[in-house]
Amino acid sequence: MTDDRYHPPEIEKKWQARWDADALYRTPDDDPRPKWYALTMYPYTSGDLHVGHWYAIAPSDVQARYKRMRGYNVLFPMGFDSFGLPAENAAIKLQIHPYEWTARNIENMRRQLRSMGAIFDWEREVVTSDPEYYKWTQWWFLQFYKNGLAYRSLAPANWCPSCQTVLANEQVLPDGTCERCHTAVTRRNLSQWFFRITRYADDLLDFSDVEWPERIVTMQRNWIGRSEGTMIAFGLESPEVDDNQIRVFTTRPDTIYGVTFMVIAPEHPLVPHITTLEHRAEVNEYIERSRRATEIERLSTEREKTGVFTGAHCTNLLNGEKVPILIADYVLPTYGTGIVMGVPAHDQRDFDFARKYGIPIRVVIAPPDWDGQPLTEAYVEPGVMVNSDRFNGMSNEEGKAAVTKYLEERGWGGPTVNYRIRDWLLSRQRYWGAPIPIVYCDRDGEVPVPESDLPVLLPPDAEFKPTGEPPLARHQGFVNVACPVCGRPARRETDTMDTFVCSSWYMYRYVDPHNPEQPMSHQLARKWLPVDQYTGGAEHAVMHLLYSRFFARAARDLGLVEFREPFTRLYNQGTIIAGKAKMSKSRGNVVAPDEYVSKQGTDAVRIYLMFIGPWDQGGEWDDSGLAGVSRWLNRVWNLVLTPAETTTQAPADQVRELRRMTHKTIRRVTRDVERFRFNTMVAALMEYTNYLTRLKESGPVDADCWQEATTSLMLLLAPSAPHLAEELWERTGNAYSIHNQRWPEWDAELAAEEQITLVVQVNGKVRDRILVPADVSEERAKEVALSSEKVRPYVEGKETLRVVYVPGRLVNIVAK
């Protein structure tokens, strides 16, 4: 035994200081090696990193380190997402300024991140609430503004009464509650800033430049919700309405002759104008009722459909029929035109609605053996068109095109593509965010702040307690400004930007973090971007990840970058849970890594997190398994540092076996780390350690092969246990640093098995296992199998019908 035991905290401190002093992990821009940009989602500055953060970050570091050893110039940066509501809320509660709260948190989180021993180049750190950063967030806004990608509009917005701000559609959960605080969201009409993400709806549906999980791609496709259909005009005669038509979007123009009513969303602006006097009271009451209903109730598909008649009618231009217009809250004001045609025979919702209100149900697509009897439910399958005038007899699929063409020829409509996605609402009525760089002047209107005046600084002395009014609006020194055009007194925009704006471009800033002239230079963008491997949680599927794709497309069209996808590869790790719930501060179930790190060491914590299970599946934090990893690292320590008894006359087959194990392990570890299979990577290293330990204790070993084995073990361990590997490397007399060594290569010949276990089955049941040469012939294998003593009792007295042979695997004797 060595007199020195493995003391993780000591060696970890020692090497972190040394690496820091030597700038070992600085990422040079001028390096001829091929680049690899690995990125893990930066944390929000909540104050402490819990093991959930480590679970996401540490394995990403392992893979980045591996790439580094494979000869890449690796960029693996870290920063902080530091604007946002929690900072403000915490600051209010603790009576300190968000700036100070954030600064303290960053300091603590930076310390924790350093203790992880990752290869972050801290010279490239990015902090989104830093004026040096948000200056460029504002700059992006101005570029978008100048190119028609940012605009202001009065619209009903999602309002969170608890957060006291509006939210983007993406930040409202499916149950109609706020993504952050789970309060029921209400609607408010406000003048708000939007990014025109819908301009890129089709481009965003193209995922051909990307290697992403199918799940995320599907989620984005669904969110964008492209739907091809037909816009159809209906005649409207209403004294109060100028337009004599109303339009609906439908995917079923083939059912146009089945329209027996129209439904309009209660909040549609047309409603007050078309409603007749005698129905006004009833309509207003309904509108009031649906406004009071929460989003949750309204979204429930279980709920019975309700509606009321407006007194108005419109005309189906194809057959001249007048049909009643009703309002009903199952029609969404934000999708299509907010008006739908009711075809009860061929849409279940319309069917239920028509039944309830006694509206006629007219079949226009005949089911296969339809006898003309009334339907008991809507018929939505294909069929032949009936009751449809000139289109009778056509299949409904042909009918879709034919009706659309007919409408188009008469100027009554035509093919239309409709999207579910809406423009990105980025205004927030809160303090802790990047101010929107716009000035309002009575004479010049909406004026962008000149780029030379950026950043528009957040005034540190603002009263930021929420009142529903933007905090900046009450800061006279901030609001009052000279108009950039005419110099007269004007007012600043007082809303701040959604933090997702900050995170839509942070991966660009890392490549040129201190550039005072531009967000990043063209040259460095070309060198590093796009990100080769992005890792993070799947919860950002339709927020951060979609917004970032939009930013990249806009940046490409602005000539800033030459790609459209910011993240070439994406991998989502799972979630670490504690007590059946996701770890979060608000749930109070966070587990801090710090104590484990200071006792068992960061290397053990890193490896244990990988060992829990497949990375993409997450898992329960249970520290009892950590001890097993600690014990293993101790065994590695002893194995490498206690000299083995060596010889030059080890038996040949033992030498071959040792080399085979070494090369097999290199192959397994390499493949596993490439495919994010960290749990089996660790298992492979443990098995290898167990094997080497047994071999060493069994007697003298071949000196050269033993050397190769322990060297390989150290190298394979270096990305996962960087401190332990470095210490062992030094103690075994190698030159600093192990992290600058090349990853070992395996030799397929050496890794190949010489013997295989031939499984012998009788009727599918294993009866014997026989060692045979790996290159055994079929004849020989069958011969060996059939002559097995253990097999005999099962085939004796039976007829052998067949002998199945699987090369290198088994022989199955089928006997009866």
Add this chain to the structure above:
RNA sequence: GCCGAAGUGGCGGAAUAGGUAGACGCGACAGUCUCAAAAACUGUUGGGGGGCAACCCUCGUGCCGGUUCGAUCCCGGCCUUCGGCACCA
């Protein structure tokens, strides 16, 4: 309701172009060391049955069927869990 992923020992999990189920680790039990305990190390550890014994038999990958010489893996039908979507006209 729809779409997707998953269901394997006491526990986390291995193994799928269909071919030795349970690697690796935790826990448990037994032992070594110790005055004792902890730590460390060694051995055993899916259920049932048999043998003095190296071992042998049998059942077993959520449930019920199917395809196949052979199914944790493929197909059909259920059950459960977890994600996502949910009146999108």
